[in-house]
Amino acid sequence: MSKFCEKLNKNKFVITAELFPPKGTDVESLMKKSDLLGPIVDGINVTDNQRASMRLGSMAICRLIKEKGYEPILQMTCRDRNRIALQSDLLSAYVLGIENVLILSGDHNKIGEYKDAKPVYDLDTVQLLTVAKQLETGVDMVGKHLKGSPKFCLGAVVNPTASPVDLQVIMMGKKSQAGAAFFQTQPIYDIEQYKGFLKLVSQHKVKILPGVILIKSAQFIKFLLNMPGVNIPDKIVRRIEQASDPLKEGMKICSEIIKELRSFADGVHIMAIGMEEYIPEIIENSK
Amino acid sequence: MIITVQKPLEEIIESLKQYKKIFVVGCAACATKCQTGGEEAVKKMADDLKKNKKEVTGYKVLDTPCDVRIVKKDLSRLPEVKAADALLIMACGGGVQAVERVIDMPLYPSLNPVFLGTIERIGIYNEFCKICGDCILAETGGICPISRCPKGMLNGPCGGAVEGKCEVDRDNDCVWVLIFEKNKKKNVKEGILKKYMAPKTYSKPVKLNNKEKK
Ligand code: SF4
Ligand code: SF4
Numbered sequence: 059m060s061k062f063c064e065k066l067n068k069n070k071f072v073i074t075a076e077l078f079p080p081k082g083t084d085v086e087s088l089m090k091k092s093d094l095l096g097p098i099v100d101g102i103n104v105t106d107n108q109r110a111s112m113r114l115g116s117m118a119i120c121r122l123i124k125e126k127g128y129e130p131i132l133q134m135t136c137r138d139r140n141r142i143a144l145q146s147d148l149l150s151a152y153v154l155g156i157e158n159v160l161i162l163s164g165d166h167n168k169i170g171e172y173k174d175a176k177p178v179y180d181l182d183t184v185q186l187l188t189v190a191k192q193l194e195t196g197v198d199m200v201g202k203h204l205k206g207s208p209k210f211c212l213g214a215v216v217n218p219t220a221s222p223v224d225l226q227v228i229m230m231g232k233k234s235q236a237g238a239a240f241f242q243t244q245p246i247y248d249i250e251q252y253k254g255f256l257k258l259v260s261q262h263k264v265k266i267l268p269g270v271i272l273i274k275s276a277q278f279i280k281f282l283l284n285m286p287g288v289n290i291p292d293k294i295v296r297r298i299e300q301a302s303d304p305l306k307e308g309m310k311i312c313s314e315i316i317k318e319l320r321s322f323a324d325g326v327h328i329m330a331i332g333m334e335e336y337i338p339e340i341i342e343n344s345k
Numbered sequence: 346m347i348i349t350v351q352k353p354l355e356e357i358i359e360s361l362k363q364y365k366k367i368f369v370v371g372c373a374a375c376a377t378k379c380q381t382g383g384e385e386a387v388k389k390m391a392d393d394l395k396k397n398k399k400e401v402t403g404y405k406v407l408d409t410p411c412d413v414r415i416v417k418k419d420l421s422r423l424p425e426v427k428a429a430d431a432l433l434i435m436a437c438g439g440g441v442q443a444v445e446r447v448i449d450m451p452l453y454p455s456l457n458p459v460f461l462g463t464i465e466r467i468g469i470y471n472e473f474c475k476i477c478g479d480c481i482l483a484e485t486g487g488i489c490p491i492s493r494c495p496k497g498m499l500n501g502p503c504g505g506a507v508e509g510k511c512e513v514d515r516d517n518d519c520v521w522v523l524i525f526e527k528n529k530k531k532n533v534k535e536g537i538l539k540k541y542m543a544p545k546t547y548s549k550p551v552k553l554n555n556k557e558k559k
Contacts, residue, residue: 136496141544163496163503166513177495184500185544199544217504225525228538229501236541244504286507286515 060157062101062129063211066240066265072325074131074242074267075337076103079114089122091334096128098338101158103242103327106133110170117147121154131213132156135164140180141189145198148190152208160213160242161186184229187212187236214238216266218246218255219287227258234262242327245271245282247290247311249318256322267325270315272340273298273308274333305333309340316344346375347437348462348470349382352455358397360453361431367399368429370420370444371406372436378464381456382406382435390435390455402429410440416447426450478549486528486537491545493520499542 065072075095080088095102102123106116120130132151139147151159163183167175181189189199196207214233220226230241246252246268256266273279279298282288294311301307316326330337361367369387376382384406391401403425409415420426431451434441437458444452462470475492481499482489491497495513502521505512509522521538528537 163498166495168495168513179497180547181544182496182498182500183503184541188541189544215504220502220504220506221508222522222525225502225506225521225538226504232500232541286505286510286512 059209060129060211062131062158063239065100066211066324069324071320071323072101072265072267073099073328073341074101074103074325075099075328075330075334076105077119077334078105078108078332079116079119081111081113083114085114085119085122088119089126092123092126092128094335094338096123096126098341099328100325101129101131103131103133103160106135106162106164107138109165110137110167110172110175112172117151117154117156120151120156124155129158130156131158131160133160133162134186135162136179136181136183136186137164137167138178140178141199144181144186145189145193148193148210149204149208152210157209158211158213159190160215161190161238162215183214184232184236187214187233187238191237211239212237213240213242215243216241216259217244217287218252218268219244219248219289221287223255223258230259230264231262234264238264240265240267240324242266243268245269245288245329247288247294247315249315251289253322265324267327268319268323269327269329270312272312272328272330272333272336273304274331275304275308278308305336309336310343312340313343316340320344346378346462346464347439347458348460348472349376349379349437349456349458351381351386351435352457354393354397357433357453357455358394361394361399361433364430364451365400366402366428366430367394368402368423368426368432369394369404370410370432370434370436370440371404372410372440373406373408374411376436376440376456377406379470380467382440387435390433394433402426407436407440410434410436411443413443413446416443420444421447477545477547478551479546481542481545484537484540484542485524486531486533488520488524488527490520490524493523499545501538 104116104119107113116132120132123130161183167177190210190212193208196204216230217226252268276299297307298304319326328337369390371387372382387404387406391404394401407415407419433453433455434444435455441454460472461474461476463473472492473489477491502519506519506522509518511517511519
């Protein structure tokens with residue numbers, strides 16, 4: 059069982075953070091960030107060509123993180139690979155020591171840099187979770203026996219701010235039934251709304267790590283507000299807009315949210331989008 | 346029906362640049378409905394070709410140019426076809442290739458086929474079926490997530506559905522929200538969405554017959 063999975067099972071407040079592989083082969087600054095995060099978080103998510111933007115692969119970075127003794131979470135999207143490649147990559151990840159896999163549909167390439175690419179989406183998220191579970195039993199999708207089988211700690215995403223929310227609740231049930239042991243969410247700024255969502259999904263015995271994104275500037279908050287399904291209370295928008303140092307204020311907001319989450323949530327998933335060096339301070343101030 | 350749009354005229358003229366005498370083939374079925382290959386469109390194309398210094402030996406709007414039998418019967422023996430240097434086919438790729446199968450002459454398409462479409466009204470087409478070979482409409486209350494969800498999600502929506510709109514194109518409804526809401530309204534009892542939808546087969550029940558007849 060992965061270290062991350064053990065921590066999830068211990069019912070402690072679990073902290074994950076997210077890193078983006080670079081566009082190119084220079085991993086130096088990314089690995090520096092992993093050194094900052096590795097010792098203080100329970101898992102480091104590595105994104106899979108986020109926003110369909112073509113980057114260095116998640117699996118390679120996860121392996122590098124693993125070699126440093128930290129706990130990587132491989133993000134795997136359904137966008138770019140068919141069922142043959144997906145299964146093959148799951149086996150490869152396991153052989154490289156990567157056991158935590160977060161399965162998501164992936165941002166469509168139409169809204170990214172590669173509008174002309176052929177999207178694959180051969181399997182959907184519920185199916186890919188099911189397939190990963192099946193590989194664990196030693197057979198592949200067509201029923202062939204595997205010589206050596208993997209063991210994963212599988213995760214999925216849920217969006218508590220999507221609407222209609224009933225559909226997200228149903229999807230969460232399907233994903234958990236398919237084998238997702240943990241969930242990470244889109245950014246949460248409205249704690250009360252999140253608490254409401256938790257009530258709706260309380261029957262599923264899974265761990266949910268709500269997402270927080272570091273708001274780094276007044277401009278960034280505009281970008282966030284334009285993102286579908288991100289709900290930021292006016293109070294927070296005003297605090298950023300009126301702050302003399304918006305980044306500092308953003309960090310403070312993050313710490314405050316995490317502090318509140320500590321009292322009732324399973325953990326938190328921190329996204330700092332390029333500003334990961336501030337995460338240690340955010341965590342420190344949330345205690 | 347197969348929805349087509351015309352290629353830019355410059356591209357068509359460029360593809361015909363080695364040829365002087367052109368015969369134009371139209372389509373009385375889909376391309377007529379799309380106004381891209383019917384009588385009117387063919388005549389307009391003949392005029393445009395003439396304006397670009399081509400000689401048009403003739404034209405023919407075939408009932409269904411995608412039917413090899415029709416091409417054989419109604420096109421292959423026309424003397425105006427034989428008199429031409431090249432054929433310009435105003436039909437979908439199925440039509441172009443039926444003609445290719447029958448007539449050994451240089452031939453060029455004038456249309457870009459885009460999808461199998463449901464017609465709302467003139468110029469408003471919806472891709473509601475991707476002809477996947479194994480229809481699952483029975484499971485979804487008659488609304489197809491394969492064609493109408495950009496991610497082809499079979500088990501329900503992704504996390505991007507907000508206020509019922511699709512994350513890939515906010516002008517569009519998320520098809521899973523549609524499936525959910527409409528089936529609720531129609532009182533469909535089978536619990537759409539509750540059940541696990543297994544990965545689809547993409548192997549088709551009809552074999553590709555890709556052989557040249559000797
Ligand atoms: S499931 Fe969708 S794409 Fe497949 S045949 Fe039916 S309508 Fe067409
Ligand atoms: S929002 Fe709905 S229609 Fe759009 S990609 Fe997601 S599931 Fe598909």
